[in-house]
Amino acid sequence: MKNKVSFIVDFFSYGLKGGSSYYAWLGILSLFILPWAYGSYQQMVAKGMIVAGFTDQISWAVYEGNFVFLVGVAAAAVTVVFPYYVYNYKTLKNVVLIGEMLAITAVLLVMLFIIYHMGRPDRLWHLAPIIGIFSWPNSILTWDVIVLNGYLVLNLICAFYNMYKRYTGQPLNEKFYMTFVYISIVWALTIHTVTAFLMNTMATRPMWFHSLMPLKFLATAFAAGPALIIVALLTIRKNTKLEIPDEAINLLSQIVVWFLGIALFLLLSEVVTELYPSTEHSFQLKYALFGMFGLSKMVPWSWTSYLVMIGSFVLLLIPRVRKNYTFLPIICISLFIGIWIDKGYALVISGMIPSPLGEFSEYTPTWIEIFIIAGNWAIGLMIFTILAKGAVGVMLGDVIHPSAAGKEVAHH
Amino acid sequence: MPAEEKKEVKGTTISRRQFFKQAGAVSAAVAAAAASSVIAPEEAEARTTFAEFFQNNYRLMTDEEKKEAIARLEQRHSEEYGKKVTVDGSPAMKDVLFGYALNIQKCIGCRRCVYACVKENNQSRHDTEIQWIRVIRMEKGNFTVDDMDKGYPNSPNESFGIQVGGNAYKNAGVALEGQHYYQPERVPEKDAFYFPVQCMQCEKPPCVKVCPVRTTYRDPDGIVVIDYNWCIGCRMCMGACPYWARRFNWGDPNLPAEEMNPKTHYLGNRPRMRGVVEKCTFCLQRTRKGRYPACVEVCPVGARKFGNLLDPESEVRKILDRKKVFRLKADMNTYPKFFYFID
Ligand code: SF4
Numbered sequence: 001m002k003n004k005v006s007f008i009v010d011f012f013s014y015g016l017k018g019g020s021s022y023y024a025w026l027g028i029l030s031l032f033i034l035p036w037a038y039g040s041y042q043q044m045v046a047k048g049m050i051v052a053g054f055t056d057q058i059s060w061a062v063y064e065g066n067f068v069f070l071v072g073v074a075a076a077a078v079t080v081v082f083p084y085y086v087y088n089y090k091t092l093k094n095v096v097l098i099g100e101m102l103a104i105t106a107v108l109l110v111m112l113f114i115i116y117h118m119g120r121p122d123r124l125w126h127l128a129p130i131i132g133i134f135s136w137p138n139s140i141l142t143w144d145v146i147v148l149n150g151y152l153v154l155n156l157i158c159a160f161y162n163m164y165k166r167y168t169g170q171p172l173n174e175k176f177y178m179t180f181v182y183i184s185i186v187w188a189l190t191i192h193t194v195t196a197f198l199m200n201t202m203a204t205r206p207m208w209f210h211s212l213m214p215l216k217f218l219a220t221a222f223a224a225g226p227a228l229i230i231v232a233l234l235t236i237r238k239n240t241k242l243e244i245p246d247e248a249i250n251l252l253s254q255i256v257v258w259f260l261g262i263a264l265f266l267l268l269s270e271v272v273t274e275l276y277p278s279t280e281h282s283f284q285l286k287y288a289l290f291g292m293f294g295l296s297k298m299v300p301w302s303w304t305s306y307l308v309m310i311g312s313f314v315l316l317l318i319p320r321v322r323k324n325y326t327f328l329p330i331i332c333i334s335l336f337i338g339i340w341i342d343k344g345y346a347l348v349i350s351g352m353i354p355s356p357l358g359e360f361s362e363y364t365p366t367w368i369e370i371f372i373i374a375g376n377w378a379i380g381l382m383i384f385t386i387l388a389k390g391a392v393g394v395m396l397g398d399v400i401h402p403s404a405a406g407k408e409v410a411h412h
Numbered sequence: 413m414p415a416e417e418k419k420e421v422k423g424t425t426i427s428r429r430q431f432f433k434q435a436g437a438v439s440a441a442v443a444a445a446a447a448s449s450v451i452a453p454e455e456a457e458a459r460t461t462f463a464e465f466f467q468n469n470y471r472l473m474t475d476e477e478k479k480e481a482i483a484r485l486e487q488r489h490s491e492e493y494g495k496k497v498t499v500d501g502s503p504a505m506k507d508v509l510f511g512y513a514l515n516i517q518k519c520i521g522c523r524r525c526v527y528a529c530v531k532e533n534n535q536s537r538h539d540t541e542i543q544w545i546r547v548i549r550m551e552k553g554n555f556t557v558d559d560m561d562k563g564y565p566n567s568p569n570e571s572f573g574i575q576v577g578g579n580a581y582k583n584a585g586v587a588l589e590g591q592h593y594y595q596p597e598r599v600p601e602k603d604a605f606y607f608p609v610q611c612m613q614c615e616k617p618p619c620v621k622v623c624p625v626r627t628t629y630r631d632p633d634g635i636v637v638i639d640y641n642w643c644i645g646c647r648m649c650m651g652a653c654p655y656w657a658r659r660f661n662w663g664d665p666n667l668p669a670e671e672m673n674p675k676t677h678y679l680g681n682r683p684r685m686r687g688v689v690e691k692c693t694f695c696l697q698r699t700r701k702g703r704y705p706a707c708v709e710v711c712p713v714g715a716r717k718f719g720n721l722l723d724p725e726s727e728v729r730k731i732l733d734r735k736k737v738f739r740l741k742a743d744m745n746t747y748p749k750f751f752y753f754i755d
């Protein structure tokens with residue numbers, strides 16, 4: 001027990017320590033907290049969700065979108081875990097933990113966004129099995145609750161068990177550890193699939209109501225997630241002594257291209273299938289792509305995201321660009337944002353336009369909503385920064401129990 | 413009263429008069445039980461909020477708990493609105509399945525039903541304004557000879573692809589070209605007909621299926637109800653409803669005390685709170701006592717018909733037997749109990 005406490009203390013105190021640029025980064029992020037607190041107070045306490053841009057026509061919006069997108073980011077940890085453990089791709093040695101830290105952060109952020117999405121967060125306990133009513137298996141949302149919580153626990157176990165063993169210099173219990181690793185690989189797919197089912201089982205929203213949705217969700221997630229991991233790795237490599245081989249980054253950028261290609265193919269199938277017969281069921285996609293009846297707020301967003309995705313795909317296909325570590329992070333960040341626009345903004349909102357009765361209306365986020373979203377992301381980035389820093393410390397052997405210092409133990 | 417209750421009819425049918433009587437008896441019993449508790453005001457407020465927070469879902473409460481919950485609400489609302497508010501807890505009556513039929517041939521689009529509903533059911537009046545019934549104005553089809561050759565492709569050499577005649581651009585009276593914000597001087601308008609939409613009380617309600625906490629459920633008389641105290645505000649139901657029947661309390665509802673209807677039902681028109689969903693219940697506070705829904709009563713042209721689907725003699729059943737009846741979005745397979753008909 002004492003060791004565990006000292007591990008947690010050492011881990012986080014290492015995570016919170018850094019050079020001036022480290023503090024500057026955390027300082028910039030913390031600037032978002034004040035407006036976030038103001039927005040949260042307005043929505044949660046003072047006035048309710050009326051301070052955000054929702055209407056009865058567009059009753060799901062950016063909070064839901066961010067939730068969906070971040071589930072994808074969480075699932076994307078599998079893109080490093082899978083090749084490392086299943087294909088024994090050793091160059092990813094120092095990357096796996098970063099991926100798991102990202103997964104943990106993303107799930108926490110998902111939960112944060114869900115709280116903002118709910119009209120009555122004070123009644124969250126109604127969802128708890130036993131003390132509340134958990135409408136399982138009928139309600140897909142309850143499946144989502146299970147898979148997301150499960151995924152969080154699995155990642156916490158895998159990552160922190162591994163780090164704790166390194167910390168104390170003990171060998172891993174292979175059987176125990178690998179069981180959880182394999183479960184978490186499969187589990188990663190379920191979280192995003194179930195989240196897709198949450199939306200695409202709504203038969204009355206034609207833009208979502210197609211069976212490509214889970215696949216497309218996974219494809220875009222496995223492009224956006226590794227893109228973010230690449231940026232994180234390049235930053236870590238620049239600022240710490242942790243060794244991250246080029247091959248690791250090259251593998252990830254290849255994963256990004258493959259899945260981006262699949263995602264674009266699925267997008268093409270969707271567009272052709274919807275637009276060729278051009279029934280009323282294609283109105284939501286048409287609204288997103290071209291606007292309808294003079295309502296076109298979504299058009300610049302959709303096209304930005306599609307063009308960014310296509311552009312990144314073309315550029316990343318070229319090995320010279322892919323291996324240029326000055327360009328790569330720029331492409332990765334714009335791709336991440338592009339996919340965020342597609343999934344986190346355009347998909348959810350356009351799916352609500354027109355309403356099931358055929359009413360066209362538009363959605364504009366309010367400043368309070370923007371404050372909250374920016375604040376949530378800032379909180380997420382802070383958590384990720386601290387967790388990743390701590391993990392780097394463990395991998396470097398800086399975070400280590402006094403009794404274990406100097407011992408050499410083989411580790412994953 | 414107990415004597416009345418014993419008269420419960422066992423078969424599958426029930427005459428309208430019997431159904432009226434039974435309903436009255438049940439609700440009177442509940443109201444009497446609920447009115448009997450008195451607590452000191454200030455403390456009551458805090459205790460009420462506390463107890464309300466931890467209460468169970470209405471569907472799973474024991475009769476005792478239901479009485480307590482109702483007494484709490486009556487106390488709180490009476491104080492809030494400065495008048496005696498009753499909260500009824502009448503359960504569904506036996507052998508009753510409510511159904512609704514609307515004659516679109518007769519509807520003149522006057523929206524009296526909309527406002528009668530708002531008044532009866534204590535909807536928020538502004539910021540945001542909530543209405544459970546929306547009347548859609550539909551364009552009548554309009555084909556003219558002048559337009560028949562307009563459209564594209566406009567050269568005879570381009571005969572491939574889709575051809576669109578000029579008349580195809582005109583409305584032919586489908587829901588998607590309809591709108592529910594019309595504000596004419598007079599109704600009915602010459603070129604329109606009207607199509608009111610509200611909760612269809614689906615027999616296979618997608619809204620119930622998706623609700624993660626089962627706060628919205630189908631009661632035995634076929635009404636899909638909501639326990640407003642249990643709703644977590646996730647709006648899954650709003651996403652799933654094919655009829656856009658559900659409304660959300662985005663902020664604190666604004667219900668002026670003088671306009672508040674004090675005769676309420678726990679699962680129906682009692683005042684709602686911020687962050688929960690609501691919708692039409694066929695006025696179960698009235699219909700479970702054998703009265704008509706407010707919209708049926710107010711309709712000036714008699715376009716709205718209501719009754720017990722299990723009673724072959726009821727008006728709705730006769731309409732289903734004799735008129736040309738259809739349901740909205742039958743392809744959704746939700747089995748609505750709200751029918752549209754023409755003579
Ligand atoms: S009309 Fe909508 S809200 Fe009413 S029961 Fe059907 S699905 Fe539910």
Ligand code: SF4
Pocket residue numbers: 622623624625626627628638642643644645646647648649650688689
């Ligand atoms: S908003 Fe309320 S009634 Fe609707 S699905 Fe969520 S918890 Fe259920």
